Amino acid sequence: MPIFESHDGAELHYDVLGESRSREPIVVLAGGAAHHPQYLGDLAGLDSVRTLLILHQRGVGRSEAAPLASWLELASDVAALRKHLALGRIDLLGHSAGTRVAVAYAATHPDTLRTLCLLTPPALWLVESEDDREKLIERRRSEPWFDDYEKARPALEAAESLEEYQALASHAAPLGYARWDDRARAQEALGQPFNPAAKAFFATPPDRKVAAKLAAVTAPVLVVAGAEDAITGLAPVLAVADLFPNGRSVVIEDAGHFPWVEQPTAFRRAVDAFFTSEPLRKP
Numbered sequence: 001m002p003i004f005e006s007h008d009g010a011e012l013h014y015d016v017l018g019e020s021r022s023r024e025p026i027v028v029l030a031g032g033a034a035h036h037p038q039y040l041g042d043l044a045g046l047d048s049v050r051t052l053l054i055l056h057q058r059g060v061g062r063s064e065a066a067p068l069a070s071w072l073e074l075a076s077d078v079a080a081l082r083k084h085l086a087l088g089r090i091d092l093l094g095h096s097a098g099t100r101v102a103v104a105y106a107a108t109h110p111d112t113l114r115t116l117c118l119l120t121p122p123a124l125w126l127v128e129s130e131d132d133r134e135k136l137i138e139r140r141r142s143e144p145w146f147d148d149y150e151k152a153r154p155a156l157e158a159a160e161s162l163e164e165y166q167a168l169a170s171h172a173a174p175l176g177y178a179r180w181d182d183r184a185r186a187q188e189a190l191g192q193p194f195n196p197a198a199k200a201f202f203a204t205p206p207d208r209k210v211a212a213k214l215a216a217v218t219a220p221v222l223v224v225a226g227a228e229d230a231i232t233g234l235a236p237v238l239a240v241a242d243l244f245p246n247g248r249s250v251v252i253e254d255a256g257h258f259p260w261v262e263q264p265t266a267f268r269r270a271v272d273a274f275f276t277s278e279p280l281r282k283p
Helices: 071-084 098-108 133-138 146-158 162-171 182-188 195-201 209-216 235-243 264-275
Strands: 003-005 011-017 026-029 052-055 090-095 113-119 221-226 247-252
Touching (some): 003 071, 026 098, 071 090, 071 098, 113 264, 146 162, 221 264, 247 264
Parallel strands (some): 026 052, 026 090, 221 247
Antiparallel strands (some): 003 011, 011 052
16 A cells, blocks of 8 residues: 655555546545545546545554544645645545545645545535535435434434444434435445544634635536435535635435445546546646
C-alpha cells in the first residue's frame, strides 16, 4: 500500500484502485466520520475510467498509528498527498463526513482544485436550508423496521457519547437507504469505525464562515444527493451547490446515503459525465 508523509511527519496510507494512464487520478475521502474506507468499494466501478486514490484518514485503517486531527486539520493531509504526487491541480471526491474535509480543503486551497465532487454531504452546518429529514423519515413509517426505530429514537437522541450512540445505531441504519434489503444490510456491515479518530474529527466545531470562502472556488463542483437520504435530508444537500460559482447538483432517485450501492447505473451516469468531461492529461 502506498505511503506518503504529511506536514507533521506522519506516515499516511492510501489505496490505489484502477490504472487509468490517460487522466489524472481522483483523490477520495471516506466518511463515517472515521470509518474504514473499504465501505466505498470501487464506487460502482468508477475506477474503470479514473484511478482512485482512497486516503486512509489519520487514526483509521492503515493510518491508525498517525496522530489524530480534526476535520479542519485533515485538509492539510490532502495538501500533503497532492504534493507527494507532484500534481498541480487535483480532482477531489468526498462522501458523507469526508465532504467536510473536502470543503475545508476547497476553502483553503481553491486554486489547486480541478474538480470537486461531494457525495451526500451532511450540510446543515454549512447552509441555511429547510431541514426536511423528518419528512423523509415519515415516508418510511409503514416499513417493518420502523417501529423498532421509533422505540429506540429517544435513546438515540439522548446519547451523550459516541459509544452510547453506536450501541443503538443499528436501529437507525435503515434511514440511510431507500430500501432496507439484503444489499443494504451487507453495505451497512462494512467500514469498521475508529472511535478515537471520530472523536478527534469533531473536536473542531462546525463553522459556517467556511461557506463564505467557497465563493473563491472556481472549479466545477458536483453535489450528489440521494432522494431518500433521511440522514442528510434532500434540501440541505441541494443547497450546497449554490455555495460555489460553478456548482450544480444531481438527485439519484430511489437511493439514500450510498447511491453508488443502491443505484450504481444512475450514479455512474452522473459522475462519469462529470469526471470524464475534464481535459486529458498532457503528454
